Amino acid sequence: KFMHLMSGNLSxxxxxxxxxxxxxxxxxxxxxxxxxxxxxxxxxxxxxPLLKQVGSTWAKVFKLALPPKKA
Structure with missing residues (x-):
């Protein structure tokens, strides 16, 4: 509940x-x-959990930002 409040309910x-x-x-x-x-x-x-969500978001950002792997 504390993190919901501190993040403005971004969860x-x-x-x-x-x-x-x-x-x-x-x-x-x-x-x-x-x-x-x-x-x-x-x-x-x-x-x-917050850390899992943040980590997942950054992993997705990096995956989408990097060039695709060559086959």
Missing amino acids: HQIEHHLFPDLPSNRYAEVAPKVQEICKRYGLPYTTG
Whole structure:
């Protein structure tokens, strides 16, 4: 909860983009419903500890920024 507060609820980016007018203190309330819908339709819903999420993001940035491997 502390990290949610300190990050401005960035841990609920999906909910923020789905419901931009929803107050950020309500994101946690709708998150389980959004997760269930994502699961039902086979859509990714990435969640986890802050360091794991930051590391995953930087790994993706580096992967996409580097030139493709030659076959």
